[in-house]
Amino acid sequence: MYEVKTFNAIAQSGLDTFTDNFEINQTDEPDAYLIRSVNLLAADFPESLKIIVRAGAGVNNVPLDRATEKGIAVFNTPGSNANAVKELVVALMIDTARNLFAAHDYSNAHTEADVSQRTEKDKTKFNGTELAGKKIAVIGLGNVGSMVANAALNLGMKVIGYDPYLSANAAWRINNKVKRVDSIKKAVKTADFVTVHVPKNENTIGLIGTKEMTEMKDGVVLFNYSRVGIVDNHAAVKAIRNEKISHYCTDFGEPVIANQPQITITPHIGGSTLEAETNGAIQGANTVMDYLENGDTTHCVNLPNMQVSFETAYRITVIHQNVPNMVGQISTQLAHYGINIENMANAAKKSVAYTIIDIDGLNQNNESDLITALNSIVEVYRVRVIKHQ
Structure with missing residues (x-):
């Protein structure tokens, strides 16, 4: 079960988009934030937080560098408004x-009795x-x-x-x-x-x-x-x-x-329509689910945009610095635990990189040790293990 915390008024149609695999506003240590205009620039993020989705285009209310260093993926919903x-x-x-x-x-x-005559005379002003x-x-x-x-x-x-x-x-x-x-x-x-x-x-x-x-x-x-x-x-x-x-x-x-x-x-109403708020909420909910359940980063602001078909039993995702030999270090740790890689994808966005590794099997007793080992790599920001739904 994944936990989602919302800020601002998120359209109910968006909240209704979440499947039964997600709970809304049940904890202050969620996996995801779904927000609109709330100012998070000075916010303390819980260790559980993996994703922030802004239901709208701008993300200037989110501290992108700090979120990245904590391994939090930040998304917007471009086009929704x-x-x-x-x-x-x-x-x-x-x-x-x-x-x-x-x-x-x-x-x-000018609503007096002679308004018709007067407006006929004055309308050329406009x-x-x-x-x-x-x-x-x-x-x-x-x-x-x-x-x-x-x-x-x-x-x-x-x-x-x-x-x-x-x-x-x-x-x-x-x-x-x-x-x-x-x-x-x-x-x-x-x-x-x-x-x-x-x-x-x-x-x-x-x-x-x-x-x-x-x-x-x-x-x-x-x-x-x-x-x-x-x-x-x-x-x-x-x-x-x-x-x-x-x-x-x-x-x-x-x-x-x-x-x-x-x-x-105008008072910042460009995207303030019922339809735009609905579109943003629905797109935001789908973005949360796609990232938490599949690791997809389409429309991600601080990570490279990646969408890789998930066909194996497990997926490991790693957010890390874009420096040489990262894939080699990650592969070495997987080999140490006897894990065979079925598929791997890697991409970078400026100083940040994202690696997706699909594997068929994972010894549950080793999962915690593997995550600890990968996180011990100095340049790694966050490691996740996702089980195929």
């Missing part, structure tokens, strides 16, 4: 093009533009960005895309009418709208700053529905004052952008 974010970006594009919020405020403020024929630059063409790009095409827009890390799977999702360029400068140069959809890491903090905004055409509309910090908010405010940016929409409020009429701030 992509449609929700896409729809919000499209809605705000329409709003900024047609001045909907300003028109709504005007109508609420003349907008149509999205059809306009250009949009999509920076980042992953799960969300590819959806935004395709939706913009369906609205009759011209789409320019930039993503130096575009995966083969993501490329298949993008309409071939999206014009791909090899720099942010080329992407934003003639765009009427610029939207950013990239993960937050050391390479993307401040990705859109003063330099990039200077390259944009005057009157551009800018969107940040990725993470706070990817767009430099101080630079955005300055660009608005200089009439470089006509409107800025973001899901992440900061004091510097508060109470600015040309800035629309």
